[in-house]
Amino acid sequence: MIRKLILFTPLMALSMLTSCSEPDEKSGSNKSKSISVRYLVIKEDTFNTTYTTNGNILPFEEITVRSEITGRVQSIHFKEGQHIKKGQLIISLDARELEADLEKTMVLLRQSKIDLDRRKSLLESKAISQEEFDQFSNRHEELLATKSQLTARMDAYQVRAPFDGTVGLRYISEGAMVSVGDIFTNIAVQNPLKIEFAIPEKYAQVVSVGDRLRFNVRNLSDTLEALIYAKDSRIQQDSRALRVRAQFDNSDGRITPGGFASIEYQLQVHDKAILIPTDAIISQNDGEYVIRINGGISQKVKISTTERTSTSALVSSGLQKNDTIALTGLLYLRDGIPVDLQEK
Template identity: 30%
Template sequence: MKTKYIIYTALALLVAYLVYNKFFSKAAKESAAAQAGGKSGKKKNGPVNVNIMIVKDTAVNNIIDVTGSIDANEKVSLVSQTAGNITGIYFNEGSKVQKGQLLVKVYNQDLEASLQQNQYQVTLAKQVEYRNKVLLQKEAISQEEYDTSLTSLNSLKAAADVIKAQIARTEIRAPFSGTIGLRNVSPGSYLSPAAPIAQLVNIDPAKITFSVPERYLTILGVGSKIRFNTESSRENFTGTVYAIEPSIDVNSRTITVRAKAPNPKGLLTAGSFAKINLTLDQIPKTILLPTEAVIPDLKSSIVYVAHNGVAVSRPVKTDLRTDTRIQIIDGLKPGDSVVVSGLIQMRPKVPLKINKVIK
């Protein structure tokens, strides 16, 4: 029993010695201090690996991206000016028609008969007027009698013009060349005035209508070029500005612009949505940085510049933006070394280790 207690006591002393030697001895304390000092020094004093870009002047096109809509060059809903039964339809839905082509005819036989009757009367009145003219020259009749025959002839001619105008109203013709849409009438049906017959569209060239901010009014003009694309086609299209609204929208502070684009293949459809790339002018000398190098701040924006091996924050003013770059108009000069990577770790006076220089 006594031997058992001696063994337990010896084991307890051995465990106590091992614990002391591991955590509380002088060597253990020195090792822990060295490790802590190493970590602290690495976090505080270790340089950050970065890439830098040498600032230089660059020429850049002043391009803005806006959205707009595609409209037909000419578009009209065909209607009749007179009432009557349709006696003929002379177009196919979705077909091309030429200006002046007869599209629909309304019953007009009564008018044709009236015109024919009038022509007989005109012929007779011409003969009477001619005879009276000869007699007047021979002084066989008075001037009054001749004037009466001449007035009768002119009245009949005027009546003929009225009948011809009424007949013209019974014929619906294409006011311009284009593509005709779906018809809303059938042969034999009764056509009322202003009832829609079909829609006629001319979309070559196509009109592109869009709005731009007021600030670009002075550098945008007739003749400016645009590039655009649509959801329905993978092709890129070009157009030319031909008209600008003379007043600015007071709510959006934008101005409406309209351009024309050739559409010989019919790939552009009226009502489509257009994504427009508008080139306004070219800036010959300016500074462009990658967008990720510019850090938004409360009052402005900042970049970090490498100077004497450490990071220095520099407030900058920005202007134009693209998908990948941003224009710096103040705060940098050519030759500055701007940090373009490792920005999460950037702080003023952080030591830097430059891995790559972008020129």
């Protein structure tokens, strides 16, 4: 058996050492891999800021008619549910005693006028003194004041409607004794109706008299419109909201006051709005962010939003038209990551 002996010279050893120490370019490569994402190119669009809330449907005017005096109900001049006119007599109380006092005063007043005229002639002829004439004059003035007082009291015995409206249920009967504050009935204006609701403080400056709103009521399929005619002069401190009233034409009588209205009020129209999907927003403790893609590289950008729907957000700062943002891969993207834009 022949054995071969291989001799290593110093030159061969140096050559092998050098060969082992050369780096492998393929195995040592640290090139970052790109991430494929779906994306959105920002375009300007129209966005309507719509506020939804509930409101109360109320009579445009209403009053609870109460007794101002103690007395007996003599006559009732209305039927429940009847439409009445302003000034129409609705309740008469027994005023016979007061009428007698007034008639007595009128008799005394007529006699006082005759006596006063006679004393005036005597004064001119200096048959009586000025002091005596003044006594008769003062007596006459007292009777005039008594007449005015009794006449004013007589108005309380004749209860009249303060405005046109519909009478509600009555709570008294003829012949019943009533005291001060007892309720006779109520009167309400059912056409037009008013809708009262509240707007948050941040929208207070946007509300304008003359704006229209849409609303729905229970058991009525139609969507109705009302016109804002008034808003409060101040924001309520407890709710931080502004109270607003709208007027609705109820000439057909299809809505009964006292119910609720589901309201949609379009506050603003943004003609050149920057809208992005809410899923593209990264919410953190210090604000909201999106991933903007510029030249195939990701960049985390802070944004501000003002309004939201269930799917979109209105961006007020941080993005502009034609910016490209990532819609997917948000958990893996940060500044400086290569991105492949995935076609939809």
